[in-house]
Amino acid sequence: MQSIFSKINNKIKIKTTQGRYYLKLADCDETTALKIEDALCRLTGISGWARTVCCEKTIDAVIECCAEEGNKILKRGNKTFKIDARRTDKSFPLSSYEICCLAGNAVTNAFSDLKVDIHNPHDIIHVEIREKAFIYCGTEKAPGGLPVGTAGRGLLLLSGGIDSPVAGFLLACRGMSIDAIHFHSYPYTSLEAKEKVIRLSQITGSYCMGIKLYILNFTKVQMKIKEKAPYPWTTVLLRMAMMEAAEKAAFKIKSKCLITGESLSQVASQTIENLNCTQSRVKLPVLRPLIGFDKHSIIKEAVRIGTYDISIQPYEDCCTLFSPPHPILHGNVKEANEIYESLELTELIDEALSNYELVKNSF
Ligand code: ATP
Numbered sequence: 001m002q003s004i005f006s007k008i009n010n011k012i013k014i015k016t017t018q019g020r021y022y023l024k025l026a027d028c029d030e031t032t033a034l035k036i037e038d039a040l041c042r043l044t045g046i047s048g049w050a051r052t053v054c055c056e057k058t059i060d061a062v063i064e065c066c067a068e069e070g071n072k073i074l075k076r077g078n079k080t081f082k083i084d085a086r087r088t089d090k091s092f093p094l095s096s097y098e099i100c101c102l103a104g105n106a107v108t109n110a111f112s113d114l115k116v117d118i119h120n121p122h123d124i125i126h127v128e129i130r131e132k133a134f135i136y137c138g139t140e141k142a143p144g145g146l147p148v149g150t151a152g153r154g155l156l157l158l159s160g161g162i163d164s165p166v167a168g169f170l171l172a173c174r175g176m177s178i179d180a181i182h183f184h185s186y187p188y189t190s191l192e193a194k195e196k197v198i199r200l201s202q203i204t205g206s207y208c209m210g211i212k213l214y215i216l217n218f219t220k221v222q223m224k225i226k227e228k229a230p231y232p233w234t235t236v237l238l239r240m241a242m243m244e245a246a247e248k249a250a251f252k253i254k255s256k257c258l259i260t261g262e263s264l265s266q267v268a269s270q271t272i273e274n275l276n277c278t279q280s281r282v283k284l285p286v287l288r289p290l291i292g293f294d295k296h297s298i299i300k301e302a303v304r305i306g307t308y309d310i311s312i313q314p315y316e317d318c319c320t321l322f323s324p325p326h327p328i329l330h331g332n333v334k335e336a337n338e339i340y341e342s343l344e345l346t347e348l349i350d351e352a353l354s355n356y357e358l359v360k361n362s363f
Protein backbone atom coordinates (compact mmCIF):
# COMPACT_ATOMS: atom_id res chain seq x y z
CA MET A 1 0.00 0.00 0.00
CA GLN A 2 2.87 2.35 0.87
CA SER A 3 4.18 2.07 -2.70
CA ILE A 4 0.86 3.20 -4.23
CA PHE A 5 0.62 6.33 -2.15
CA SER A 6 4.32 7.11 -2.34
CA LYS A 7 3.80 7.48 -6.09
CA ILE A 8 1.32 10.28 -5.40
CA ASN A 9 3.38 11.92 -2.69
CA ASN A 10 6.49 10.44 -1.13
CA LYS A 11 5.90 12.19 2.19
CA ILE A 12 2.72 10.21 2.95
CA LYS A 13 3.13 7.96 5.95
CA ILE A 14 0.98 4.88 6.56
CA LYS A 15 0.39 3.39 9.98
CA THR A 16 -1.63 0.27 10.77
CA THR A 17 -3.46 -0.32 14.06
CA GLN A 18 -6.43 -2.44 15.11
CA GLY A 19 -7.85 -3.03 11.64
CA ARG A 20 -7.32 0.56 10.51
CA TYR A 21 -4.86 2.18 8.18
CA TYR A 22 -3.88 5.77 8.90
CA LEU A 23 -2.50 7.89 6.09
CA LYS A 24 -0.81 10.98 7.38
CA LEU A 25 -1.13 13.73 4.82
CA ALA A 26 1.07 16.41 6.38
CA ASP A 27 2.13 19.05 3.83
CA CYS A 28 -0.24 17.77 1.14
CA ASP A 29 -1.98 20.36 -1.00
CA GLU A 30 -5.66 19.91 -1.82
CA THR A 31 -4.97 18.56 -5.35
CA THR A 32 -2.77 15.81 -3.92
CA ALA A 33 -5.34 15.05 -1.23
CA LEU A 34 -8.03 14.64 -3.91
CA LYS A 35 -5.78 12.28 -5.87
CA ILE A 36 -5.30 10.21 -2.75
CA GLU A 37 -9.05 10.14 -2.10
CA ASP A 38 -9.68 8.95 -5.65
CA ALA A 39 -7.10 6.18 -5.18
CA LEU A 40 -8.76 5.16 -1.90
CA CYS A 41 -12.17 4.87 -3.62
CA ARG A 42 -10.59 2.30 -5.96
CA LEU A 43 -8.49 0.40 -3.44
CA THR A 44 -9.69 -3.17 -2.94
CA GLY A 45 -9.32 -4.70 0.51
CA ILE A 46 -10.69 -1.68 2.34
CA SER A 47 -14.41 -1.15 2.80
CA GLY A 48 -14.29 2.62 3.14
CA TRP A 49 -12.35 5.65 4.24
CA ALA A 50 -12.82 9.02 5.88
CA ARG A 51 -10.89 12.25 5.96
CA THR A 52 -10.31 12.74 9.66
CA VAL A 53 -8.89 15.35 11.95
CA CYS A 54 -6.60 14.05 14.63
CA CYS A 55 -6.43 15.91 17.93
CA GLU A 56 -5.28 15.53 21.50
CA LYS A 57 -7.17 13.06 23.65
CA THR A 58 -8.96 15.68 25.79
CA ILE A 59 -12.65 16.54 25.75
CA ASP A 60 -11.84 20.20 25.07
CA ALA A 61 -9.87 19.35 21.93
CA VAL A 62 -12.60 16.93 20.80
CA ILE A 63 -15.30 19.57 21.29
CA GLU A 64 -13.30 22.12 19.33
CA CYS A 65 -12.94 19.73 16.37
CA CYS A 66 -16.64 18.80 16.54
CA ALA A 67 -17.53 22.50 16.40
CA GLU A 68 -15.42 22.87 13.26
CA GLU A 69 -17.31 19.97 11.70
CA GLY A 70 -20.59 21.64 12.77
CA ASN A 71 -19.54 24.78 10.93
CA LYS A 72 -18.87 22.73 7.75
CA ILE A 73 -22.28 21.05 8.08
CA LEU A 74 -23.98 24.46 8.18
CA LYS A 75 -21.98 25.65 5.17
CA ARG A 76 -23.23 22.60 3.24
CA GLY A 77 -26.75 23.84 4.04
CA ASN A 78 -27.64 20.96 6.33
CA LYS A 79 -29.52 21.50 9.57
CA THR A 80 -29.40 18.32 11.63
CA PHE A 81 -26.63 16.13 12.97
CA LYS A 82 -25.73 13.70 15.65
CA ILE A 83 -22.49 12.73 17.36
CA ASP A 84 -21.42 9.09 17.20
CA ALA A 85 -18.67 8.49 19.75
CA ARG A 86 -16.63 5.32 20.23
CA ARG A 87 -13.95 4.69 22.78
CA THR A 88 -11.48 1.86 22.27
CA ASP A 89 -9.26 3.51 24.89
CA LYS A 90 -11.24 2.76 28.03
CA SER A 91 -8.87 4.86 30.17
CA PHE A 92 -10.44 8.00 28.66
CA PRO A 93 -12.33 9.55 31.59
CA LEU A 94 -15.68 10.00 29.80
CA SER A 95 -18.00 7.32 28.43
CA SER A 96 -19.08 7.34 24.76
CA TYR A 97 -22.51 8.60 25.85
CA GLU A 98 -20.98 11.46 27.84
CA ILE A 99 -18.78 12.44 24.88
CA CYS A 100 -21.88 12.51 22.64
CA CYS A 101 -23.80 14.73 25.10
CA LEU A 102 -20.97 17.18 25.72
CA ALA A 103 -19.90 17.50 22.08
CA GLY A 104 -23.53 17.64 20.83
CA ASN A 105 -24.37 20.44 23.29
CA ALA A 106 -21.23 22.35 22.39
CA VAL A 107 -22.06 22.23 18.68
CA THR A 108 -25.70 23.34 19.14
CA ASN A 109 -24.58 26.12 21.50
CA ALA A 110 -22.07 27.35 18.91
CA PHE A 111 -24.51 27.15 15.96
CA SER A 112 -28.12 27.81 16.88
CA ASP A 113 -29.31 26.79 13.37
CA LEU A 114 -28.05 23.26 13.92
CA LYS A 115 -30.25 20.71 15.71
CA VAL A 116 -29.48 17.25 17.02
CA ASP A 117 -31.56 14.51 15.38
CA ILE A 118 -30.65 11.09 16.76
CA HIS A 119 -32.83 9.08 14.36
CA ASN A 120 -32.51 10.77 10.99
CA PRO A 121 -29.64 13.27 10.93
CA HIS A 122 -28.32 14.87 7.75
CA ASP A 123 -24.78 14.38 9.01
CA ILE A 124 -23.02 12.27 11.61
CA ILE A 125 -19.92 13.59 13.38
CA HIS A 126 -17.85 10.57 14.36
CA VAL A 127 -15.56 10.73 17.38
CA GLU A 128 -13.14 7.87 17.93
CA ILE A 129 -11.00 7.77 21.01
CA ARG A 130 -8.08 5.49 20.21
CA GLU A 131 -4.36 6.16 20.67
CA LYS A 132 -5.39 9.70 19.73
CA ALA A 133 -8.77 11.30 19.15
CA PHE A 134 -10.09 11.19 15.58
CA ILE A 135 -13.00 13.30 14.36
CA TYR A 136 -14.65 12.92 10.97
CA CYS A 137 -17.95 13.60 9.30
CA GLY A 138 -18.98 11.39 6.40
CA THR A 139 -17.42 8.19 5.14
CA GLU A 140 -16.76 7.16 1.57
CA LYS A 141 -17.06 3.68 0.12
CA ALA A 142 -14.17 1.65 -1.28
CA PRO A 143 -14.61 -1.61 -3.24
CA GLY A 144 -14.08 -3.86 -0.19
CA GLY A 145 -13.08 -7.50 -0.75
CA LEU A 146 -9.43 -8.52 -0.55
CA PRO A 147 -6.26 -6.57 -1.34
CA VAL A 148 -5.05 -7.04 -4.91
CA GLY A 149 -2.03 -9.32 -4.93
CA THR A 150 -3.30 -11.76 -2.31
CA ALA A 151 -5.03 -14.19 -4.70
CA GLY A 152 -2.57 -14.89 -7.49
CA ARG A 153 -2.44 -13.51 -11.01
CA GLY A 154 -5.01 -13.92 -13.79
CA LEU A 155 -5.10 -12.95 -17.48
CA LEU A 156 -8.27 -11.11 -18.48
CA LEU A 157 -9.50 -11.42 -22.06
CA LEU A 158 -10.49 -7.81 -22.53
CA SER A 159 -12.81 -6.87 -25.38
CA GLY A 160 -14.21 -3.41 -26.01
CA GLY A 161 -17.61 -4.47 -24.62
CA ILE A 162 -19.34 -3.91 -21.32
CA ASP A 163 -18.73 -7.26 -19.70
CA SER A 164 -15.02 -7.99 -19.59
CA PRO A 165 -13.90 -4.88 -17.62
CA VAL A 166 -16.52 -5.75 -14.99
CA ALA A 167 -15.22 -9.33 -14.87
CA GLY A 168 -11.70 -8.00 -14.23
CA PHE A 169 -12.92 -5.65 -11.54
CA LEU A 170 -14.79 -8.42 -9.70
CA LEU A 171 -11.72 -10.64 -9.53
CA ALA A 172 -9.53 -7.72 -8.47
CA CYS A 173 -11.98 -7.38 -5.57
CA ARG A 174 -11.22 -11.02 -4.71
CA GLY A 175 -7.54 -10.10 -4.47
CA MET A 176 -6.38 -11.18 -7.92
CA SER A 177 -3.65 -9.28 -9.77
CA ILE A 178 -4.80 -8.77 -13.33
CA ASP A 179 -3.05 -8.62 -16.68
CA ALA A 180 -5.13 -8.17 -19.82
CA ILE A 181 -4.97 -9.39 -23.41
CA HIS A 182 -6.88 -7.92 -26.33
CA PHE A 183 -7.23 -9.24 -29.87
CA HIS A 184 -7.94 -6.83 -32.70
CA SER A 185 -8.29 -7.26 -36.42
CA TYR A 186 -6.84 -4.06 -37.80
CA PRO A 187 -7.57 -2.81 -40.48
CA TYR A 188 -10.99 -4.51 -40.27
CA THR A 189 -11.30 -3.07 -36.77
CA SER A 190 -10.38 0.58 -36.33
CA LEU A 191 -7.60 2.27 -34.36
CA GLU A 192 -10.35 3.95 -32.34
CA ALA A 193 -11.54 0.49 -31.26
CA LYS A 194 -8.03 -0.23 -29.96
CA GLU A 195 -7.83 3.13 -28.19
CA LYS A 196 -11.15 2.36 -26.53
CA VAL A 197 -9.76 -0.91 -25.13
CA ILE A 198 -6.65 0.89 -23.87
CA ARG A 199 -8.91 3.36 -22.05
CA LEU A 200 -10.94 0.49 -20.59
CA SER A 201 -7.74 -1.17 -19.40
CA GLN A 202 -6.70 2.07 -17.66
CA ILE A 203 -9.94 2.22 -15.70
CA THR A 204 -9.91 -1.49 -14.91
CA GLY A 205 -6.27 -1.09 -13.90
CA SER A 206 -7.14 1.69 -11.49
CA TYR A 207 -8.81 -0.99 -9.33
CA CYS A 208 -6.01 -3.53 -9.80
CA MET A 209 -3.01 -1.46 -8.73
CA GLY A 210 -2.17 -1.12 -12.43
CA ILE A 211 -2.59 -3.45 -15.36
CA LYS A 212 -0.46 -4.56 -18.28
CA LEU A 213 -2.38 -4.83 -21.54
CA TYR A 214 -1.06 -7.11 -24.26
CA ILE A 215 -2.51 -6.24 -27.66
CA LEU A 216 -2.38 -8.84 -30.42
CA ASN A 217 -3.21 -8.50 -34.08
CA PHE A 218 -5.45 -11.49 -34.83
CA THR A 219 -6.37 -10.54 -38.40
CA LYS A 220 -4.61 -13.49 -40.06
CA VAL A 221 -6.13 -15.99 -37.60
CA GLN A 222 -9.55 -14.50 -38.06
CA MET A 223 -9.31 -14.40 -41.86
CA LYS A 224 -8.26 -18.04 -42.03
CA ILE A 225 -11.21 -19.04 -39.86
CA LYS A 226 -13.52 -16.98 -42.05
CA GLU A 227 -12.19 -18.46 -45.28
CA LYS A 228 -11.87 -22.12 -44.27
CA ALA A 229 -14.36 -22.91 -41.52
CA PRO A 230 -18.09 -23.67 -41.84
CA TYR A 231 -19.76 -20.29 -41.41
CA PRO A 232 -21.97 -21.09 -38.35
CA TRP A 233 -18.87 -22.15 -36.43
CA THR A 234 -16.75 -19.03 -36.96
CA THR A 235 -17.37 -17.22 -33.65
CA VAL A 236 -16.83 -20.34 -31.51
CA LEU A 237 -13.64 -21.15 -33.41
CA LEU A 238 -12.37 -17.61 -33.01
CA ARG A 239 -12.99 -17.86 -29.26
CA MET A 240 -11.11 -21.17 -29.15
CA ALA A 241 -8.18 -19.51 -30.91
CA MET A 242 -8.29 -16.56 -28.47
CA MET A 243 -8.23 -18.99 -25.55
CA GLU A 244 -5.28 -20.88 -27.00
CA ALA A 245 -3.34 -17.64 -27.55
CA ALA A 246 -4.30 -16.31 -24.12
CA GLU A 247 -3.15 -19.50 -22.43
CA LYS A 248 0.21 -19.39 -24.18
CA ALA A 249 0.61 -15.76 -23.07
CA ALA A 250 -0.51 -16.66 -19.55
CA PHE A 251 2.16 -19.35 -19.24
CA LYS A 252 4.81 -16.80 -20.25
CA ILE A 253 3.72 -14.15 -17.78
CA LYS A 254 2.95 -16.67 -15.02
CA SER A 255 -0.79 -16.08 -14.85
CA LYS A 256 -2.63 -18.89 -13.11
CA CYS A 257 -5.96 -18.59 -14.89
CA LEU A 258 -7.85 -16.97 -17.75
CA ILE A 259 -10.73 -14.58 -17.06
CA THR A 260 -13.57 -13.73 -19.41
CA GLY A 261 -16.73 -11.63 -19.28
CA GLU A 262 -18.90 -14.48 -20.52
CA SER A 263 -22.36 -14.89 -19.08
CA LEU A 264 -24.48 -17.99 -19.57
CA SER A 265 -26.67 -17.82 -22.69
CA GLN A 266 -26.06 -14.08 -23.18
CA VAL A 267 -25.31 -14.72 -26.86
CA ALA A 268 -25.05 -17.80 -29.11
CA SER A 269 -21.38 -18.38 -28.32
CA GLN A 270 -22.15 -18.51 -24.59
CA THR A 271 -24.51 -21.48 -24.37
CA ILE A 272 -23.13 -24.12 -22.03
CA GLU A 273 -22.16 -26.33 -24.99
CA ASN A 274 -20.34 -23.50 -26.77
CA LEU A 275 -18.58 -22.38 -23.60
CA ASN A 276 -17.41 -25.96 -23.30
CA CYS A 277 -16.04 -25.84 -26.87
CA THR A 278 -14.37 -22.46 -26.18
CA GLN A 279 -12.38 -23.73 -23.22
CA SER A 280 -11.71 -27.20 -24.61
CA ARG A 281 -8.23 -26.34 -25.87
CA VAL A 282 -6.87 -24.91 -22.64
CA LYS A 283 -5.75 -26.48 -19.39
CA LEU A 284 -5.69 -23.38 -17.22
CA PRO A 285 -8.88 -22.70 -15.25
CA VAL A 286 -11.21 -20.27 -17.04
CA LEU A 287 -12.85 -17.94 -14.51
CA ARG A 288 -16.13 -16.37 -15.60
CA PRO A 289 -17.24 -14.19 -12.70
CA LEU A 290 -20.30 -12.94 -14.64
CA ILE A 291 -21.63 -16.37 -15.55
CA GLY A 292 -24.86 -15.92 -13.55
CA PHE A 293 -25.31 -12.17 -14.02
CA ASP A 294 -27.99 -10.74 -16.27
CA LYS A 295 -27.06 -7.84 -18.55
CA HIS A 296 -28.90 -5.31 -16.38
CA SER A 297 -26.76 -6.14 -13.33
CA ILE A 298 -23.56 -6.10 -15.39
CA ILE A 299 -24.43 -2.65 -16.75
CA LYS A 300 -25.06 -1.41 -13.22
CA GLU A 301 -21.58 -2.54 -12.18
CA ALA A 302 -20.03 -1.04 -15.33
CA VAL A 303 -21.64 2.31 -14.54
CA ARG A 304 -20.41 2.10 -10.95
CA ILE A 305 -16.80 1.43 -11.90
CA GLY A 306 -16.83 4.01 -14.70
CA THR A 307 -16.34 1.80 -17.77
CA TYR A 308 -19.88 1.86 -19.18
CA ASP A 309 -19.69 5.14 -21.10
CA ILE A 310 -16.52 3.99 -22.85
CA SER A 311 -17.79 0.47 -23.55
CA ILE A 312 -20.85 1.76 -25.37
CA GLN A 313 -18.82 3.84 -27.83
CA PRO A 314 -19.72 2.39 -31.22
CA TYR A 315 -16.44 0.83 -32.35
CA GLU A 316 -16.71 -2.73 -33.63
CA ASP A 317 -14.94 -5.60 -31.87
CA CYS A 318 -13.42 -8.31 -34.07
CA CYS A 319 -15.99 -10.84 -32.81
CA THR A 320 -19.01 -8.83 -33.89
CA LEU A 321 -17.41 -7.90 -37.20
CA PHE A 322 -17.46 -11.39 -38.68
CA SER A 323 -20.24 -12.97 -36.65
CA PRO A 324 -22.39 -15.30 -38.77
CA PRO A 325 -26.15 -14.63 -39.14
CA HIS A 326 -27.03 -18.19 -37.99
CA PRO A 327 -24.35 -19.25 -35.51
CA ILE A 328 -24.14 -22.76 -34.13
CA LEU A 329 -25.95 -22.87 -30.78
CA HIS A 330 -24.99 -26.19 -29.23
CA GLY A 331 -21.55 -27.02 -30.58
CA ASN A 332 -20.12 -30.46 -30.02
CA VAL A 333 -16.63 -30.39 -28.48
CA LYS A 334 -15.28 -33.23 -30.63
CA GLU A 335 -16.58 -31.68 -33.83
CA ALA A 336 -15.33 -28.23 -32.79
CA ASN A 337 -11.83 -29.59 -32.25
CA GLU A 338 -11.81 -31.53 -35.52
CA ILE A 339 -12.67 -28.38 -37.45
CA TYR A 340 -10.27 -26.31 -35.37
CA GLU A 341 -7.35 -28.66 -35.99
CA SER A 342 -8.08 -28.82 -39.71
CA LEU A 343 -7.51 -25.04 -39.86
CA GLU A 344 -3.88 -25.34 -38.68
CA LEU A 345 -3.90 -22.06 -36.78
CA THR A 346 -0.91 -22.67 -34.50
CA GLU A 347 1.64 -20.88 -36.65
CA LEU A 348 -0.58 -17.83 -37.08
CA ILE A 349 -1.34 -17.73 -33.34
CA ASP A 350 2.38 -17.90 -32.54
CA GLU A 351 3.05 -15.13 -35.04
CA ALA A 352 0.42 -12.94 -33.35
CA LEU A 353 1.96 -13.73 -29.97
CA SER A 354 5.45 -12.77 -31.06
CA ASN A 355 4.35 -9.34 -32.29
CA TYR A 356 2.39 -8.07 -29.33
CA GLU A 357 2.08 -4.44 -28.30
CA LEU A 358 2.36 -3.76 -24.57
CA VAL A 359 0.58 -0.93 -22.76
CA LYS A 360 1.51 -0.50 -19.11
CA ASN A 361 -1.03 1.29 -16.95
CA SER A 362 0.25 2.13 -13.50
CA PHE A 363 -2.06 2.75 -10.54
P1 ATP B 1 -20.42 -7.27 -24.61
O1 ATP B 1 -21.04 -8.61 -24.39
O2 ATP B 1 -20.88 -6.24 -23.67
O3 ATP B 1 -20.38 -6.83 -26.04
P2 ATP B 1 -18.08 -8.63 -24.03
O4 ATP B 1 -16.76 -8.07 -23.67
O5 ATP B 1 -18.63 -9.56 -23.05
O6 ATP B 1 -18.92 -7.41 -24.25
P3 ATP B 1 -18.62 -10.78 -25.87
O7 ATP B 1 -18.76 -10.77 -27.32
O8 ATP B 1 -19.78 -11.16 -25.04
O9 ATP B 1 -18.05 -9.38 -25.46
O10 ATP B 1 -17.38 -11.73 -25.56
C1 ATP B 1 -17.31 -12.64 -24.49
C2 ATP B 1 -15.95 -12.60 -23.83
O11 ATP B 1 -14.91 -13.01 -24.73
C3 ATP B 1 -15.57 -11.20 -23.43
O12 ATP B 1 -16.13 -10.87 -22.18
C4 ATP B 1 -14.06 -11.28 -23.38
O13 ATP B 1 -13.62 -11.87 -22.17
C5 ATP B 1 -13.75 -12.23 -24.54
N1 ATP B 1 -13.49 -11.45 -25.77
C6 ATP B 1 -14.34 -11.18 -26.77
N2 ATP B 1 -13.74 -10.42 -27.72
C7 ATP B 1 -12.47 -10.25 -27.32
C8 ATP B 1 -11.34 -9.56 -27.86
N3 ATP B 1 -11.41 -8.93 -29.05
N4 ATP B 1 -10.20 -9.57 -27.18
C9 ATP B 1 -10.10 -10.20 -25.99
N5 ATP B 1 -11.13 -10.86 -25.43
C10 ATP B 1 -12.30 -10.89 -26.07
Ligand code: MG
Nearest residue numbers: 161163261266
Ligand atom coordinates in the same frame (compact mmCIF):
# COMPACT_ATOMS: atom_id res chain seq x y z
MG1 MG C 1 -20.68 -10.32 -23.39
